[in-house]
Amino acid sequence: MRIRFWGTRGSIATPGPSTVHYGGNTSCVELTSNAGDLLIFDCGTGARALGLELAAGSSEPIHASLLIGHTHWDHIQGFPFFAPAFMPGNKLDVYAPVGGQGSLQKILAGQMEHTYFPVELAELPASISYFDLSEGSFKIGGVSITSQYLNHPAVTLGYRVECDNAVAVYITDHEPFAETLWRKEAEPGKIESILHDGDRRHANFMAGADLVIHDAQYTPSEYPAKKNWGHSTFEYVAEIAAAAGVRRVALTHHDPTHDDAFVKRIEKDARDVAQRLGGKLEVLCAYEGCTINLGDGKGDKPGTASDALNSGASISGLRILLVDDDNTLRKLTKASLKREGYAVTEASGGKEALRIIEREVPDLVVLDFMMPELNGIEVLKALRSAPRTARLPVIMLTGLGDEDSLSKAFDAGATDYLSKPFSTPQLTARIRACLTRSANQ
Secondary structure: OEEEEEEOEOOOOOOOHHHOOOOOOEOEEEEEOOOOOEEEEOOOOHHHHHHHHHHHHOOOOOEEEEEOOOOOHHHHOOHHHOHHHHOOOOEEEEEEEOOOOOOHHHHHHHOOOOOOOOOOHHHOOOEEEEEEEOOEEEEEEOEEEEEEEOOOOOOOEEEEEEEOOEEEEEEOOOOOOOOOOEOOOOOOOOHHHEOOHHHHHHHHHHOOOOEEEEEOOEOOOOHHHHOOOOOOEHHHHHHHHHHOOOOEEEEEOEOOOOOHHHHHHHHHHHHHHHHHOOOOOEEEEOOOOOEEEOOOOOOOOOEOOOOOEOOOOOOOOOEEEEEOOOHHHHHHHHHHHHHOOOEEEEEOOHHHHHHHHHHOOOOEEEEEOOOOOOOHHHHHHHHHHOHHHOOOOEEEEEOOOOHHHHHHHHHHOOOEEEEOOOOHHHHHHHHHHHHHHHHHO
């Protein structure tokens, strides 16, 4: 397979003399298999140059698959300028995670309303098909793809791609699940030593890959002020990729305030981290025009889409029990979840929560850690001891981000763990991920 970077910038395009080397266009990566399957990951402003090259270089109709990580602007704003969409006879299949505010087609059409753009989506002459994705596996031609939810305020998917006897993983945007990557007294650098189950699952998703393209927008010193914005540091990426046995990692989604000199320093610092971990991991900062060839020409046999397509369970009416002794937080969170289509029941304490669950088991519980009388750990242990609630998804909420609290939550059977303060989109993204995994078990 051949991989080429057309956009490596995050958040907003930053063209100019200070970003000439690494590039100022937002996310877009082209992957072409040896059999000719064309996959495009994200459609930021980098998609414009890619589209022009595709349109100029082909006398045959173009069939491209666009896999969108999520529908924030910097990942879709190049779509209205993607030349193949304006050419009759071309076929575009657009994939994105289910769970945004409206369908994928509606979201793409929104940025092409006449208020913002002279050509509406429905007026494009190419044949365009839209596919909602959840976690799972499917095939595009001879390319096998596995999708997995990432930790971002919007519902976001990463993609693991296998073809031509090689593995590439595309991950943007993603934030560490825990502030600490390694468990105390465990040997760092091993997947089993990772503290948070979400980070451990993330490492397994990229395990053994020939190339991981990973969001690394921040430095460790920048991250505390940007926590909950949904992005990683280069240090986190290097450490978790090394633990996962990745051969090469390409850092991307460069912050718009980072000029070429700054990104170059990030590359050096990330390589120093990799060297400290044993030196087996190759690290580079992705730049526009960078081309990487992986694997050989054997490839896989063509296949058809499978369980990831259109597999996202409908959230309409799903029941969530929200348990927290903070009345203000509870009411604000309830209002936000109801706007997302969930049916929400409140409980102000652990005993009340257990009484409610005894009458009717919800689809998911959002459970505060620290509460009077009966705390979240005690509630969780009671739920796990009863057969009817042993597998009930439970997301723990807490202002305690230390390792001991995290370990207690997971040892007691928490499905996920979210530190306060958190954003509502961050919570809803984690809820959807938990519900989807529960439905697929």
